[in-house]
Amino acid sequence: MKKIIKGKRLTLFLNNSSKTYAIALIMLLLTTMPHAVRIANAEPIESLIARMTPSTSDLASMGICTNMRPLEKFTPQQLDQFLEGIATRWNATAYVQEISCYDDDYDIAIWFYVVDDPHGFWKDYLKTFKSDYKNETIEGAKFLVSDEVTIKTVQGQRVKQYSRDLGFFMDKMLIFTAITSIAFVNDDQIASMRTKVNRLALYVYRRATGLEEFTAMFTITPQQPTTTDQIVFRAKTSNKIAEYLWYLDGKYLSNVGNKPVWTWSNPTPGKHTVKLVIRDSKGNENKYTRSFIVNALKVSVSTQKAVYKPGEEAKLKIKVTYAGQPVQGARINITIYKPDCSTQKLPEKGGAYCCTDNQGSMTIPVQIPSDAKTGEKWTIEVIATYQPKDFEKPVSAKTQLDLDIGEHPLLETQEQVLQGGKLELKSLKIKVTVIKASGGKTTKEILETSDEGTISLLQIIRNDEGEIADGIYVVKLDHL
Structure with missing residues (x-):
């Protein structure tokens, strides 16, 4: 590109004497x-x-x-x-x-x-x-x-x-x-x-100018709210504003009324939109809309199986996420609710299990007492606590699952084999196709029995989170 500035120069001067400007960005x-x-x-x-x-x-x-x-x-x-x-x-x-x-x-x-x-x-x-x-x-x-x-x-x-x-x-x-x-x-x-x-x-x-004095505007505190926060919405006030109208996710907040400030307690997680409409005494309007996200801490827990024998060890696989992302450093507390209404808190010496890894995961072993009775149901509550930022209030979340105490109900497959002129039953390893109909949807899963020809019925009827899922099941058995 041809230069045409030979022999010429651009002189830039700076002046900050005026006190009416908002920001002086002084540059040479x-x-x-x-x-x-x-x-x-x-x-x-x-x-x-x-x-x-x-x-x-x-x-x-x-x-x-x-x-x-x-x-x-x-x-x-x-x-x-x-x-x-x-x-x-x-x-x-x-x-x-x-x-x-x-x-x-x-x-x-x-x-x-x-x-x-x-x-x-x-x-x-x-x-x-x-x-x-x-x-x-x-x-x-x-x-x-x-x-x-x-x-x-x-x-x-x-x-x-x-x-x-x-x-x-x-x-x-x-x-x-x-x-x-x-x-x-x-x-x-x-x-x-x-x-x-x-x-x-x-x-x-x-x-402040006349235009700014009749401009809808508000702040959100805290700026990155969680489900445990009380979110405060504070409008810019002016003696020109006669009416404040607040909307949350498109719905007019009649309980807020004509107020410049309101608080949302126990906010729901996810993305939300708040709109403020202001009116003056002549009916003129101005509005301002702002979207924000309420972050939530979530914890899930699962086990390898839904039924445990007395004396067995159940490994609780825990996963913690915040704002949809795995979090490292979450602390875990466990409470076991037994059928006799007694409770057991873990860890036994107090404090908390520390801490989840960079995938937000932690595995905690829980010993089933040998004197637990078949047919009992234990409820395990898991509470996760996490501090998103230093000097901020920690957030928490909880979940629970049920453990059944008893023997595993098994589906056993055998075949008749003619040996020495006699028919004998022998274990048969087969393919098991499970078709489940629930909530108007149909899912299909293909499993296999063990070498002994057995498969737990719980493996067939539980979902990915280890819970027994209601529904209608069709089981088809095929040779491998």
């Missing part, structure tokens, strides 16, 4: 010349940033959050390596963390300056102006977008200022990425330019 962009990189402004970068950065007291006087973690500083070499090869595009990433007043409404503004050279060479610079802002962390965030182009004089030079404001209702953390594609045309030729961000500074300003 360097243009790549044919043989060297030149900085048009001779003032040291550190001095420029310090002079144009408002003090903490200035920020506090405007009601601005000042407890933000400072951005990392990059050396020019690091930035050159990071942005190597970028042409006709600059990419700036800002991180906002540990903001105490996150319950308020914020605006984001990113701006930069372009010299309007009186000779006209750069007058068509940014003739094509496109912006794409993507929020990386807040699902369903609603943006109020407004573009503005103004002409200003900065340090004695006439410049154009391109800006874009984005308003959103912010939770505790935001990772915000702004990407702007830049192209300029002169004499039907497009010149490519590599740009480098030399320094970044970020501030969050709180402000």
